[in-house]
Amino acid sequence: MNSIGLVAALTAFFSIWFGHVAVRKVEFLSPTIWPPTTIFATLGILVEFLSLSTAHRPLSAALGILGITLLWDSIELSRQQRRIITGHAPANPNNRRHAKILREHSAATTQDLLKREPIGSVVSTAEMSQLVSNL
Amino acid sequence: MNYFGLLIGFATLCVIGFGFPLVIRGERIFGYLWWPYMMVTGILFVVISLCIQIDWISVLVGVLGATFVWGSTELKEQAVRAELGWYPFNANKLKPPFEEIIKKWRAPHL
Numbered sequence: 001m002n003s004i005g006l007v008a009a010l011t012a013f014f015s016i017w018f019g020h021v022a023v024r025k026v027e028f029l030s031p032t033i034w035p036p037t038t039i040f041a042t043l044g045i046l047v048e049f050l051s052l053s054t055a056h057r058p059l060s061a062a063l064g065i066l067g068i069t070l071l072w073d074s075i076e077l078s079r080q081q082r083r084i085i086t087g088h089a090p091a092n093p094n095n096r097r098h099a100k101i102l103r104e105h106s107a108a109t110t111q112d113l114l115k116r117e118p119i120g121s122v123v124s125t126a127e128m129s130q131l132v133s134n135l
Numbered sequence: 136m137n138y139f140g141l142l143i144g145f146a147t148l149c150v151i152g153f154g155f156p157l158v159i160r161g162e163r164i165f166g167y168l169w170w171p172y173m174m175v176t177g178i179l180f181v182v183i184s185l186c187i188q189i190d191w192i193s194v195l196v197g198v199l200g201a202t203f204v205w206g207s208t209e210l211k212e213q214a215v216r217a218e219l220g221w222y223p224f225n226a227n228k229l230k231p232p233f234e235e236i237i238k239k240w241r242a243p244h245l
Binding site for chain 1: 136137138139140141142143144145147148150153167180181184185186187188190193194195196197198200201202204205211212214215216217218219221222224226242245
């Protein structure tokens with residue numbers, strides 16, 4: 001039995017999950033995205049250095065994976081802002097950066113258009129709002 | 136300096152990168168109702184990784200398993216994206232075995 005693959009799998013799954021939730025929450029609430037971008041990137045680099053400085057292989061692998069996902073999360077913050085602009089993710093009207101996006105980009109919306117079950121057919125713009133409001 | 140973790144990190148990034156087309160194409164061809172099969176495939180990869188003695192390969196197979204499990208939780212949202220026209224929609228998807236039973240289960244999303 002070699003548990004290093006399991007360690008890597010669990011680290012990858014939970015760090016992707018954490019990043020997925022954290023990027024959405026932080027981008028939703030933060031009035032500017034460069035401070036959290038810097039924090040994620042710095043943490044990522046720091047964790048990679050820790051990975052380089054340990055001789056313990058499973059720990060080194062876990063830190064290596066965690067560090068890379070944190071670095072990816074720092075890039076994802078800008079990609080998430082792009083999703084807000086295109087209406088692919090819900091904007092927060094109480095966040096002044098999002099309020100500006102809502103004023104300047106007609107596709108931006110406060111509705112989470114993905115928060116529903118699939119219906120098995122293509123939906124129109126009017127239907128998509130209706131489906132989400134029916135929840 | 137131990138470069139093992141750093142290289143594993145970059146390799147993981149590539150494996151997760153493979154997860155994006157896997158979910159997009161998988162949903163288009165098969166549909167989101169295949170999620171239990173994708174999840175079980177992922178768990179099987181992780182179990183197989185336990186039997187691999189070479190650390191490098193064990194890690195990559197484990198991470199591939201995690202990617203499949205994560206992908207299974209993304210299929211439902213991808214199905215909605217296709218219905219919204221953000222991705223091409225395929226009306227003639229391959230039906231999964233035991234479709235009626237799977238329909239009664241709530242597809243996971245994290």
